[in-house]
Amino acid sequence: MSRYQSPYDPASMPKNLEHVIYEKKGHVAYVTINRPEVMNALHSYAYAELRACWRDIGIDPNIYCAIVSGTGDKAFCAGRDVKFLAQYQAQGKRTPHEDPNNPLFQWGGGGQPQDANLEKPLIAAINGLAVGVGLSIALQCQLRVMAEGAWIGDTHTKVGRLGNPYEIYAALPRTVAAYLTLCNGRLTAQECLQHSIVNRVVPRDKLIETAEQLAEMICDGSPLAVQAAVRLYRLSTAFEPAVIAYGRHLDQETAESEDGAEGPRAFGEKRKPVWKGR
Numbered sequence: 001m002s003r004y005q006s007p008y009d010p011a012s013m014p015k016n017l018e019h020v021i022y023e024k025k026g027h028v029a030y031v032t033i034n035r036p037e038v039m040n041a042l043h044s045y046a047y048a049e050l051r052a053c054w055r056d057i058g059i060d061p062n063i064y065c066a067i068v069s070g071t072g073d074k075a076f077c078a079g080r081d082v083k084f085l086a087q088y089q090a091q092g093k094r095t096p097h098e099d100p101n102n103p104l105f106q107w108g109g110g111g112q113p114q115d116a117n118l119e120k121p122l123i124a125a126i127n128g129l130a131v132g133v134g135l136s137i138a139l140q141c142q143l144r145v146m147a148e149g150a151w152i153g154d155t156h157t158k159v160g161r162l163g164n165p166y167e168i169y170a171a172l173p174r175t176v177a178a179y180l181t182l183c184n185g186r187l188t189a190q191e192c193l194q195h196s197i198v199n200r201v202v203p204r205d206k207l208i209e210t211a212e213q214l215a216e217m218i219c220d221g222s223p224l225a226v227q228a229a230v231r232l233y234r235l236s237t238a239f240e241p242a243v244i245a246y247g248r249h250l251d252q253e254t255a256e257s258e259d260g261a262e263g264p265r266a267f268g269e270k271r272k273p274v275w276k277g278r
Contacts, residue, residue, distance in 0.1 A: 008060050014053055019046035021071070022053045028215045029057050029066040039078035040070040042133055044096035044104050046081075047111030054116035064226065065218045067211045068141055069125035070134075073204050076124070076150065079132020080109075082159055086264035098255075107248055108164070109133065113140045119230050121218050125211040126189075127204065131155045135180075136164060139171045142233055144198040145211045146189045152197070153186040160263025160273065162254040166247055170237055172197060 014022055019042075021032040031053050033040040042050070057066050070076040088095045096104040106115070112133065113122055124130075124141035131153040138144060138152065156163040165181040172180070176195055179185040189201045202210045218226060239247075254260055258278050266273035 008062075010060075013056055013060070014049065017049045017052075019043075020049040020053060022049075022056075024060075024063060027062060027064040027219045028212070029053070029060075029063045031057075031066055031068045033068075033070045033077050035081075036070075036072045036074070038081055038083070039075035039129070040072070040134070041075075041078040041081040041084075042109060042111060043081040043084040044102075044109065047097055047106075047109035048104055050111035051106075051116055054113050054118045057120055058116060058118050061223075063120065064223050065121040065123065065215050067123045067125055067208065067215060068137065069127050069208065069211075073128055073147070073149075075128040075134070076126045076130040077132075077134025077137060078129060079134050079155060080161075082264045082267045086268040089261050089264060107252060112137055114234075119227050119234065121226060121230055123211045123214050123218075125207050126150045126152070126198070127207055129153070131186075132163060136167060139167065142230065143214050144192075145200045145202060145207060145214065146192055146198040147204040147207050148189050148201055149204065150189050151186045152180070152192060153184065154180040155184050157181070158184050158263065158273075159267050160254065160257070160259040160261070160275070162247075162251045164247055164251070166239065166243060170239070 019035050021034045023030040031050070033046070035041060035046060057063050085095055096102040097106055097109050099105055121143065122141035124138040124144040126138055126144060126146040128147065128150050130138045130150065132155055135152050135154060154163065154168065168177045168181055173195055176187070180187070187195070187197070189198070192198045193201045200210050258276050262273050262275065
């Protein structure tokens with residue numbers, strides 16, 4: 001027996017969250033992005049709350065899997081909160097999670113499951129559009145259920161950003177990934193099913209019920225065996241550190257260019273960006 005023990009304390013579960021609804025029912029955790037006023041787009045503070053939820057799921061031995069969704073029926077997650085970004089850029093400042101001097105600093109936001117090295121199964125219940133970082137979160141879930149009217153896209157280049165396109169290239173057929181990342185294309189729920197991006201497409205009112213059916217199937221298995229399978233799932237899709245480092249370098253270089261400022265500014269002003277290529 002180790003000299004120092006740190007058993008999980010249920011009282012440490014994240015509470016009073018402003019931007020995420022976090023619940024537990026039996027062996028299943030529910031993570032619901034709750035910013036419907038901006039189509040569940042994420043900013044520095046939402047990233048931090050999500051990171052706290054992923055961490056709690058990882059350390060609670062009673063939780064075997066989680067269902068991830070968004071509030072409402074319009075959006076799973078509309079990606080990054082571009083208006084929040086533009087407000088900081090207009091002041092000549094970095095957003096909190098991009099500022100090395102801020103306690104929230106973690107380039108990319110740190111709100112994705114992989115940022116917490118989560119090794120428990122996740123089921124994405126894609127209730128509406130999932131773009132940008134919203135698509136990244138959905139793709140980091142091992143299982144995906146999609147509402148009939150939902151769709152996915154990337155849209156980073158439309159606002160002068162890059163994101164993590166290499167993750168999309170690895171998760172999707174390459175021509176499909178290129179269509180999303182280069183053309184800012186979108187895929188309907190049926191197209192996602194056709195390309196094996198999702199496991200099920202169901203009516204919106206059956207979405208969570210269908211996700212819970214998958215969760216019940218997961219919970220019937222040995223937690224140790226299931227988590228071992230998730231570790232191998234993640235390892236089989238892992239990137240070399242050099243790829244990740246270069247991707248982050250390009251993302252930051254693009255984000256802090258003149259075009260990186262013009263994209264969010266144009267988005268907020270509801271006009272077409274004027275790209276300068278610098």
